[in-house]
Amino acid sequence: MRSCGRPLSLAIHWSPNGADKLQRLLQPFTTQISSLTLVSFAEKSFAPQLSFEDLSALQDLTLYWSKVLRDNETDLAQSLSRLPCTLRSLKLRGLVFKPFKWLSTCNGLAQLTHLEITVTLLHELFYLLCLCPNLSSLEISLMFGGAAIQHLEPFTHTNLQSLSFNCRDTVRDPSPDLFDALTLPNLHVLEASYVGVPPHEELQALLARSNCPLECLIFVGVKITDEQRAEYLTFIPSLDIQCCKGKQVTLCHSWMRIFTNICHL
Structure with missing residues (x-):
């Protein structure tokens, strides 16, 4: 009241x-x-x-x-x-x-305009992007098994500005296929969480093909070499490249703030 x-x-x-x-x-x-x-x-x-x-x-x-x-x-x-x-x-x-x-x-x-979701098949992500043409921000967790990844047709999403994806729970890293098929001409922030080695060649090809105004590239759970950093900077000299261990602390604090004002049913 x-x-x-x-x-x-x-x-x-x-x-x-x-x-x-x-x-x-x-x-x-x-x-x-x-x-x-x-x-x-x-x-x-x-x-x-x-x-x-x-x-x-x-x-x-x-x-x-x-x-x-x-x-x-x-x-x-x-x-x-x-x-x-x-x-x-x-x-x-x-x-x-x-x-x-x-x-x-x-x-x-x-x-x-913002979506956070987990998918188990890579082509489901492309289906989501087709159904959400106005997305400007997407946080995706990829939880794939050992099944073969279906062939992906090239896809362009013109409005996506921020993309965060987590490959840490996958048997096979699907991001090379993802980068090969996607074009994101309006991307400003890209965050990728890995256990293994990121597919730098495919990612660089994505940036070159998209010709996007990328401002920040964040790798979570992995480090990159000075040579790899220099290769990214040849595409975008002003690019801010960050490497961090994870988001666990940030997410924990976020949910603690929620629980302090929570109702119980």
């Missing part, structure tokens, strides 16, 4: 069995909630009766599982297929599922 009609930002810890209670909690504020974070510690998906389309002012939606959720996507797909047209940022953290089963029915992707 004290919100007086102003936009609301909520972070809620909930269980799938609390879907009805959650819906009742949100109902009086459907025209005010602009940011919603739902955190779950259960290895279950969202109940199908949880509808995000009723939140007519929602711009930022985060669904976070502390344990990786796999192979239980039916209920989640039903919820995600009903996204409001106001949504601009969608973050799916701790989720591993095949998006083809729900992307074809999802009505809220074309207007997204």
Whole structure:
């Protein structure tokens, strides 16, 4: 009641069995909630009766599982297929599922400008990019097995400005195929997280082909040689190249801030 009609930002810890209670909690504020974070510690998906389309002012939606959720996507797909047209940022953290089963029915992707998601097949990432033409920022985790990567047709995304991807949980590094097929003419920031050696030749070819205004290139978990650094600078002399160990501390602090203001259902 004290919100007086102003936009609301909520972070809620909930269980799938609390879907009805959650819906009742949100109902009086459907025209005010602009940011919603739902955190779950259960290895279950969202109940199908949880509808995000009723939140007519929602711009930022985060669904976070502390344990990786796999192979239980039916209920989640039903919820995600009903996204409001106001949504601009969608973050799916701790989720591993095949998006083809729900992307074809999802009505809220074309207007997204920021997306965080995990994919298990490289061509799914290209399908996502096709469905999200207005994306300016993408954080992608690549969790691939040992299966052969399908042939990828060349693809250009003209609006993507920031790309962050994590290859640390893959059996086979898919980034050479990714770099060979992508063209990103508006890319400003590229962050790549690796366990092995980054494919420098393919990455340099991507930068040359895209002719993009890249400002910052970040390698996470690996170091590059002075020679490799010099090769990147031949493409973009003003490029800021960084190497760091990881994001664990940053993410931990971020979620600690969320939990200090969290509600429990």
